[in-house]
Amino acid sequence: GRALEAFAVGTAAVVVPVESIVYEEHDISFESGDGIGHVAKSIYERITSIQKGEIAHEWSHILTDGKPLSETEEAARIMRMST
DSSP states (O other): OOOOOOEEEETTTEEEEOOEEEETTEEEEOOOTTTSOHHHHHHHHHHHHHHTTSSOOTTOOOEETTEEOOHHHHHHHHHHHHO
């Protein structure tokens, strides 16, 4: 097998591309092209869309005036987003 890209995922940075990994005397480099690989870019776009409320996700809850939406309102919002 061959690794085509590497990246780290975290709360604040979301997705960070890894340029190279050095282990003992081995130096493995990853070509980043425009700075981020295809898989990392897809994950970044998905996570940030969930964070912004553009994509519904069971772990994401919209707050209004610091209070969560009721279950009925939340269910209606998820249904609107999935159609």
